[in-house]
Amino acid sequence: KISNFSIERLLLYSRTLSDIKRNQKVTKILSTDIASFLNIDSTQVRKDLSYIGKLGKRGLGYFVDSLLNALNSFLYRDKKINTAILGIGKLGSALLGYQPFQKYNIHIVAGFDVNPNKIGNRLNNIIIYPVDELEYIIKAKNIQIGVITTPESAAFGIAERLKNAGVKAIINFAPVFISFADKPIVENIDLSYFFEIARYKIFR
Amino acid sequence: KISNFSIERLLLYSRTLSDIKRNQKVTKILSTDIASFLNIDSTQVRKDLSYIGKLGKRGLGYFVDSLLNALNSFLYRDKKINTAILGIGKLGSALLGYQPFQKYNIHIVAGFDVNPNKIGNRLNNIIIYPVDELEYIIKAKNIQIGVITTPESAAFGIAERLKNAGVKAIINFAPVFISFADKPIVENIDLSYFFEIARYKIFR
Numbered sequence: 001k002i003s004n005f006s007i008e009r010l011l012l013y014s015r016t017l018s019d020i021k022r023n024q025k026v027t028k029i030l031s032t033d034i035a036s037f038l039n040i041d042s043t044q045v046r047k048d049l050s051y052i053g054k055l056g057k058r059g060l061g062y063f064v065d066s067l068l069n070a071l072n073s074f075l076y077r078d079k080k081i082n083t084a085i086l087g088i089g090k091l092g093s094a095l096l097g098y099q100p101f102q103k104y105n106i107h108i109v110a111g112f113d114v115n116p117n118k119i120g121n122r123l124n125n126i127i128i129y130p131v132d133e134l135e136y137i138i139k140a141k142n143i144q145i146g147v148i149t150t151p152e153s154a155a156f157g158i159a160e161r162l163k164n165a166g167v168k169a170i171i172n173f174a175p176v177f178i179s180f181a182d183k184p185i186v187e188n189i190d191l192s193y194f195f196e197i198a199r200y201k202i203f204r
Numbered sequence: 205k206i207s208n209f210s211i212e213r214l215l216l217y218s219r220t221l222s223d224i225k226r227n228q229k230v231t232k233i234l235s236t237d238i239a240s241f242l243n244i245d246s247t248q249v250r251k252d253l254s255y256i257g258k259l260g261k262r263g264l265g266y267f268v269d270s271l272l273n274a275l276n277s278f279l280y281r282d283k284k285i286n287t288a289i290l291g292i293g294k295l296g297s298a299l300l301g302y303q304p305f306q307k308y309n310i311h312i313v314a315g316f317d318v319n320p321n322k323i324g325n326r327l328n329n330i331i332i333y334p335v336d337e338l339e340y341i342i343k344a345k346n347i348q349i350g351v352i353t354t355p356e357s358a359a360f361g362i363a364e365r366l367k368n369a370g371v372k373a374i375i376n377f378a379p380v381f382i383s384f385a386d387k388p389i390v391e392n393i394d395l396s397y398f399f400e401i402a403r404y405k406i407f408r
């Protein structure tokens with residue numbers, strides 16, 4: 001079974017490839033091109049791409065469109081994802097307004113909050129529902145991913161409700177570690193991680 | 205030279221280790237413990253840890269505190285980082301209020317905006333300066349990292365000014381790809397990446 005790191009690298013290659021294609025209008029690419037763009041070793045790139053059946057031609061590389069198609073297919077980009085944002089504060093609102101989600105077939109279809117001043121509002125044409133209606137809206141709108149941007153104190157409770165409502169995955173931004181034995185999938189995100197990566201690169 | 209992926213994995217191990225230590229109060233740990241926590245291969249863990257001189261004892265594993273110290277040292281966590289946030293909108297405000305930065309010795313010391321309603325305010329005891337004062341404040345407060353959370357249209361211009369002001373690294377959240385030939389370091393962050401990781405895990 002493919003490691004989580006390979007999946008993340010393949011996702012990174014697909015985005016790098018789209019960037020390169022958009023900026024340079026190339027039709028062919030070498031693993032070394034992708035590798036140097038990302039500051040990594042090209043052997044790793046070739047290894048990962050061979051996992052999705054892309055072996056390339058020695059010295060010639062890969063056809064960009066063919067590689068992009070294989071990556072898009074591997075990453076299930078044709079599967080529409082309906083998402084709900086729980087907690088429409090500063091971070092939740094920023095996510096509600098973030099346009100690039102759509103180009104990856106990720107659609108925010110509902111917001112939820114407990115604050116009566118926010119409930120009933122439309123932000124970017126998305127309705128903010130009362131959290132009471134969570135289970136009903138998750139089912140009615142076929143929401144597969146719940147995003148937690150509530151205060152830390154509310155996060156576990158909301159995660160439990162999302163699990164019971166049947167979401168397939170949770171993306172948690174609150175500063176607590178959320179994990180379930182089996183389902184749903186949980187991605188815990190801490191943006192300070194990127195600041196630490198930057199610090200290492202500054203001082204090495 | 206160590207690959208960017210190894211650095212990211214080592215950072216992940218350090219955080220995983222801190223979580224395990226906090227929750228389980230263990231003094232020893234095996235590479236398989238870290239690996240299963242992260243759903244990855246333990247060989248990769250041992251390889252990465254050997255890079256920082258941690259070889260472990262066969263069958264006995266590593267001493268948690270010793271391993272954490274080695275990781276903290278490798279990651280330069282003792283180096284205080286001063287950060288500025290450019291663009292105090294929804295996302296910028298959320299970052300200004302995010303407490304966990306401090307435990308990693310990352311300190312937000314200034315905000316900048318162009319909106320007169322925001323300039324002069326204090327958010328979490330951090331002053332919002334006019335962008336005109338960028339160069340002066342960056343020097344005066346010894347700011348090493350600039351975070352871009354402005355609209356897309358302002359991002360490149362702000363990045364150039366940060367570069368000329370002498371920041372060592374930029375963390376860019378605006379949906380444009382920013383990159384300099386040599387310096388400063390730039391981390392481009394697109395949160396939709398995590399939604400795509402979740403989608404893959406849902407459908408595989």
Ligand SMILES: NC(=O)c1ccc[n+]([C@@H]2O[C@H](COP(=O)([O-])OP(=O)(O)OC[C@H]3O[C@@H](n4cnc5c(N)ncnc54)[C@H](O)[C@@H]3O)[C@@H](O)[C@H]2O)c1
Pocket residue numbers: 086087088089090091092112113114115118131148149150151152154158172173174175189190191192297298299301302303
């Ligand atoms: N992971 C990261 O890097 C990162 C960065 C910034 C903020 N955060 C975290 O994201 C969360 C939100 O941050 P923010 O600055 O937007 O906070 P905020 O206070 O501006 O927003 C929180 C929102 O959640 C709502 N809320 C409270 N309880 C709720 C519940 N039970 N159900 C639904 N909504 C509820 C509030 O009414 C408010 O609108 C916090 O936990 C914060 O620590 C994480």
Ligand SMILES: NC(=O)c1ccc[n+]([C@@H]2O[C@H](COP(=O)([O-])OP(=O)(O)OC[C@H]3O[C@@H](n4cnc5c(N)ncnc54)[C@H](O)[C@@H]3O)[C@@H](O)[C@H]2O)c1
Pocket residue numbers: 093094095097098099290291292293294295296316317318319322335352353354355356358362376377378379393394395396
């Ligand atoms: N990377 C991601 O995953 C992600 C997620 C959400 C939002 N974003 C991006 O982050 C940025 C901010 O999003 P938001 O929702 O907070 O937007 P926002 O409109 O709420 O905030 C933008 C702020 O920048 C200020 N500003 C405008 N021009 C400026 C300049 N030249 N210098 C300094 N400040 C300036 C505005 O006055 C405003 O306060 C946008 O580019 C958005 O696309 C990225």
